[in-house]
Amino acid sequence: MQDFIDKALILRVGRFREADLWLRLFTPQRGLLTAFAFGGSRSRRRFVGCLDALNVVSFLFQPNKTGTYLALGEGNLLKGRRGLRKSSKRLGFAANCVKFFEAVHVEPEESEKSFVLLDQALDTIESEDRISPLFPMLFRLRTAFEQGYGPSLDTCSQCGKVLKTAVAPTLFVEEGRILCGECSSAGGRRVPLNGRVLSILEHVCRNTPEAWCSLELAGEDRRIIYDAVDSLVRWHLGLKWEDGRFLRT
Structure with a gap:
């Protein structure tokens, strides 16, 4: 070599x-x-x-x-990223993203795209005036989608109805798909969603990290997003955040 x-x-x-x-x-x-x-x-x-x-x-x-x-x-x-080291909060966000990124197994063919995403996320954490407390969670969501573990956010995977206007869209975690309220599934872990949450998830998956900072998240929407992302990461990536690090479940 x-x-x-x-x-x-x-x-x-x-x-x-x-x-x-x-x-x-x-x-x-x-x-x-x-x-x-x-x-x-x-x-x-x-x-x-x-x-x-x-x-x-x-x-x-x-x-x-x-x-x-x-x-x-x-x-x-x-x-160099000296600005990150001047703020313990920003440095904590950056460390959380890096630890998750390192824990995820990135295939060689995905390396360039993944490198760009992490680099952009760190630039955003360092330079933006306002950073959402959910930024590390949104980074996990985007990384999971980049690795092919994200469900379709547009239409019900069973009947094809538009999810944003559908009644009671629900994430079926084990199956990795979202169904409208009129479709059924075998069961397992479920996370009820809504149109606002689906719009936020779509925004994160289709825009650069810099654009995530403008997101306005209501309390209930924050809880739903946290629950959905944490469930997907635990089930499909086999990772959980515990004692300051990501562990295999």
Whole structure:
């Protein structure tokens, strides 16, 4: 395997010897990677301002002779996110999104699209004046849809009626589909929806993260969205948020 250059978003950084660091990275071409920056904590030339979590960096990747690990030869900072580190609330939102993203298994063919989504989400959290408390949950929703786990939001999957104007649309979690009130299903976990919630879900899935900040969510709608997204993520992605991290259910 030859050396290669690729840009990467740094998800996590850790120390494993006095001067050496390991990095968990996500790249648009190769997906999730772990690489080692030997001497990275002391380097003043090879990694100037690069090795902080959430930065986007162009790295020179150097496989070892047996191809068992990747070393980082040098890095060029493309995007730093100092603004995130100035606000504990924004940093918490960013950390939640990154932890979820890392827990989801992204197929290589989906890497570029997923990279863009995460990068846009972090830009939004850093720069927008107002961020919805539901932003991390909306990010989970969009990520689930990007991975193919989202139900159709337009029409009842059984009779084809338009869901926004249908009576009592309901999400059937295990089946991963939404039915109108006139159609029945075998049962299982159900989340009652409404036209407003369906419009919000559609808005999130069809627009960039920057556009999510303008969403106005009533208390009941927030509860429904949280319940729907949490149920889909638990059942179809096998993940739950517990003790500050995502665990396999």
